[in-house]
Amino acid sequence: MMNSLGMHILVELFECDRDKLDDVPGIEEAMIKAAEASGATVVNTTFHHFSPIGVSGVVVIQESHLAIHTWPEYGFAAVDLFTCGTTVDPWVAYEYLKKALNADYGSTIEMRRGEKRLMKESSLVSDSIVK
Amino acid sequence: MMNSLGMHILVELFECDRDKLDDVPGIEEAMIKAAEASGATVVNTTFHHFSPIGVSGVVVIQESHLAIHTWPEYGFAAVDLFTCGTTVDPWVAYEYLKKALNADYGSTIEMRRGEKRLMKESSLVSDSIVK
Numbered sequence: 001m002m003n004s005l006g007m008h009i010l011v012e013l014f015e016c017d018r019d020k021l022d023d024v025p026g027i028e029e030a031m032i033k034a035a036e037a038s039g040a041t042v043v044n045t046t047f048h049h050f051s052p053i054g055v056s057g058v059v060v061i062q063e064s065h066l067a068i069h070t071w072p073e074y075g076f077a078a079v080d081l082f083t084c085g086t087t088v089d090p091w092v093a094y095e096y097l098k099k100a101l102n103a104d105y106g107s108t109i110e111m112r113r114g115e116k117r118l119m120k121e122s123s124l125v126s127d128s129i130v131k
Numbered sequence: 132m133m134n135s136l137g138m139h140i141l142v143e144l145f146e147c148d149r150d151k152l153d154d155v156p157g158i159e160e161a162m163i164k165a166a167e168a169s170g171a172t173v174v175n176t177t178f179h180h181f182s183p184i185g186v187s188g189v190v191v192i193q194e195s196h197l198a199i200h201t202w203p204e205y206g207f208a209a210v211d212l213f214t215c216g217t218t219v220d221p222w223v224a225y226e227y228l229k230k231a232l233n234a235d236y237g238s239t240i241e242m243r244r245g246e247k248r249l250m251k252e253s254s255l256v257s258d259s260i261v262k
Contacts, residue, residue: 005202006209012245046175046191058189060177064200065189071136073252078137078244113209114143121204
């Protein structure tokens with residue numbers, strides 16, 4: 001049983017392929033495939049190109065979201081892999097993206113979001129506990 | 132001068148109004164207004180309702196993104212405020228959302244994403260540095 005509501009991996013990827021970091025369709029495809037490889041169900045995606053360079057985008061999944069922001073001029077990408085439930089493995093998405101962007105280095109922080117053991121659960125939305 | 136490419140505030144809001152946490156249009160409106168109050172330019176939004184309860188959504192802004200996932204049964208919301216540049220103040224978005232969701236408690240972590248002082252900058256995407 002998980003003791004947190006969500007799992008969040010904060011990823012910093014260094015020395016990526018700089019051309020790939022400026023390729024909006026390529027980044028979007030990599031993010032969708034990373035989500036699918038991790039076992040997530042994609043709900044929606046939104047990606048856009050920065051001026052003059054860089055890509056920003058989010059894949060909303062049934063189990064939370066994956067986000068990426070790239071700085072081709074630094075060979076750098078900041079990625080967030082936020083999942084909930086036990087069916088998705090965000091580390092699979094991490095491995096996929098690290099390879100897809102040809103990152104030479106990467107740092108990660110794994111955070112548990114929403115510590116269940118310190119929260120009061122209620123089966124009803126309008127429960128008297130919170131009124 | 133900022134020494135990082137992005138600023139990311141990870142927010143956990145406790146004892147929120149549980150009805151508000153299940154209201155998709157209400158959450159979307161609050162997130163958009165929080166983004167605008169912080170000085171961000173909204174590019175796109177995507178929000179959806181979980182079954183049986185909960186809201187998940189992202190506001191993509193020109194300066195990165197704001198994301199939220201709610202668990203009404205716990206009165207809990209996990210919020211991410213990721214901004215870049217110097218014109219947006221993510222703490223304004225934080226204050227707006229805390230009030231909009233009637234949160235009694237909140238914890239935050241401020242992270243600098245992409246430490247510029249340890250990266251090699253290149254003005255060209257296909258620079259020889261990375262080849």
